Amino acid sequence: MTRKQLKNLRRAQQGELDAVLMYNALADTVTDPADAETFRKLAAEEGRHGSVFFRYTEQIVKPRRTKAVLLPFLYRVLGRKITYRLIAKGEYDAARVYEHLIPAFPEVESIRADEQRHGDTVKALLARHVPVKKRIVRAIILTTGLLALAGCVYFTLSHRRHSRR
Numbered sequence: 001m002t003r004k005q006l007k008n009l010r011r012a013q014q015g016e017l018d019a020v021l022m023y024n025a026l027a028d029t030v031t032d033p034a035d036a037e038t039f040r041k042l043a044a045e046e047g048r049h050g051s052v053f054f055r056y057t058e059q060i061v062k063p064r065r066t067k068a069v070l071l072p073f074l075y076r077v078l079g080r081k082i083t084y085r086l087i088a089k090g091e092y093d094a095a096r097v098y099e100h101l102i103p104a105f106p107e108v109e110s111i112r113a114d115e116q117r118h119g120d121t122v123k124a125l126l127a128r129h130v131p132v133k134k135r136i137v138r139a140i141i142l143t144t145g146l147l148a149l150a151g152c153v154y155f156t157l158s159h160r161r162h163s164r165r
């Protein structure tokens, strides 16, 4: 094994361990129980991937919490759709990076296929129907916001007219 190969494998191992923390943190954060269950399963698979890379590197890598903090934050601020799209993109990117490792490390092929499937799985969560109750709440929030904005605009315009007199 070359130094560069070892470095790439260690980076892959790091990514897998980080993903375990990320998916578990997301499972603790998301409101949809089905999403949470999916993320727990993905976390377990990423853990298995980590152990495959460990067999190659024979080095212990410490997981980093960055994504486990960032993604739940994005979920809260930007919402489910954008966050899940980002996660799916991350999985597809990982699959592409792993392609280069497969010739020298054939076990990576099944991991690559898993990452591709993970991307599809996370994307598929978005295709699921959003409960009617949630849609109504969202519509009320949006309407209230628009009314408040219209009120502000109206107040500003009428105030301006008054002060001109």
Ligand SMILES: [Fe+2]
Residues within 6 Å of the ligand: 016, 019, 045, 046, 049, 111, 114, 115
């Ligand atoms: Fe993985």
